[in-house]
Amino acid sequence: MNFQESETCAVLMRAYAGECQSHTRYLLAAKEATAQNLPVLRQVFEYTAKQEMIHAQLFAKQLQQQGIAEIQVSAAFPLDPEHDLLKMLQNAQMNEQKEAAEVYASFADTAAHEEQQQTAALFRQIAAIEQSHAERFAQFAVWMQEGRLFCDSRQTVWLCMNCGHIHEGTEPPQNCPVCGAVQGFSVRRGFAPFTV
Numbered sequence: 001m002n003f004q005e006s007e008t009c010a011v012l013m014r015a016y017a018g019e020c021q022s023h024t025r026y027l028l029a030a031k032e033a034t035a036q037n038l039p040v041l042r043q044v045f046e047y048t049a050k051q052e053m054i055h056a057q058l059f060a061k062q063l064q065q066q067g068i069a070e071i072q073v074s075a076a077f078p079l080d081p082e083h084d085l086l087k088m089l090q091n092a093q094m095n096e097q098k099e100a101a102e103v104y105a106s107f108a109d110t111a112a113h114e115e116q117q118q119t120a121a122l123f124r125q126i127a128a129i130e131q132s133h134a135e136r137f138a139q140f141a142v143w144m145q146e147g148r149l150f151c152d153s154r155q156t157v158w159l160c161m162n163c164g165h166i167h168e169g170t171e172p173p174q175n176c177p178v179c180g181a182v183q184g185f186s187v188r189r190g191f192a193p194f195t196v
């Protein structure tokens with residue numbers, strides 16, 4: 001079969017376009033988090049955005065290797081409401097979950113059906129990553145919704161994402177005693193999205 005006319009080619013184009021738009025959507029959410037003085041959420045979104053760009057690159061590579069030089073796609077993509085960071089986290093969770101459990105799972109089946117095993121494997125691997133994105137967004141959405149981004153009922157180890165200072169307590173300090181960064185840079189250790 002001519003690759004250009006295959007279903008595998010069509011789903012790779014959709015996946016590429018989808019990753020490009022989620023990359024941008026998360027950068028826009030990160031920009032909003034900066035405006036709302038919540039650097040921890042900026043880093044959560046930027047960290048995930050970078051990974052979506054890499055996914056786009058991996059899908060592009062599959063197409064490039066087949067000599068494809070133009071993306072043709074008809075698809076629906078979500079658009080977040082302005083300024084509502086909680087909604088952005090919740091939408092991100094929902095979309096990642098759907099991508100993992102439905103979209104990429106079915107794209108993997110499509111590719112496997114056409115005996116494009118390498119592409120099928122890539123869809124499965126990326127689906128597993130999107131599942132982890134969904135879980136991280138879900139966790140931050142719950143903390144934000146319950147007003148617990150910077151407090152916990154139990155003794156908790158907090159990390160200043162600006163300088164790396166570690167603080168133990170139910171709340172991180174208003175300002176980091178080492179670098180002076182505001183509380184918005186604090187994250188529970190183990191949930192720090194590293195941006196390097």
Ligand SMILES: [Fe+2]
Pocket residue numbers: 019051052055126130
């Ligand atoms: Fe992705």
Ligand SMILES: [Fe+2]
Pocket residue numbers: 048052096129130133
């Ligand atoms: Fe993702």
